[in-house]
Amino acid sequence: MSGQYYSFNEFLSDVRALEHKISAERFDGVISIARGGIFTGLFIAEALEINNFYIINAVHYRRDQKLQSVEIKNIPALVDEKNVLVCDEIADSGETLRAVTQLLSERYKNTTFKTAVLFQKESAAFTADYFVKPAFGWIEFFWEKELNPALL
Secondary structure (H helix, E strand, C coil): CCCEEECHHHHHHHHHHHHHHHCCCCCCEEEEEECCHHHHHHHHHHHCCCCCEEEEEEEEEECCEEEEEEEEECCCCCCCCCEEEEEEEEECCCHHHHHHHHHHHHHCCCCEEEEEEEEECCCCCCCCCEEEEECCCCEEEHHHHHCCHHHC
């Protein structure tokens, strides 16, 4: 499925904007939602010098097909983290972010979770605490196009 192409240069600029929005708050951990959120979370963790970086797997789409429910695996073992930022690339339906933060909040009752994405759809069921741009339609991220084995 084709849509608006989102380049690496746009990504770098938007991650800096997201970092600026987040920088007033102190986080002691970052959790990236795999797969697309890995890039966002890693760059934010690096920019804010947060060493506690985790990846959680949450699948709600296979290619451009939405699944019936969110499949969550690889839940990180948080030990000392009290204020954690959960990152993804987009809040499309918002269901993935809602499911992940709900599960984490239930498991880690003494930890506060905030969310950050590059793109936020107005129609999403969950609004991230931090976002850079509104999303309209399908977005084709650089890692989906540039790293696709069929295109190499």
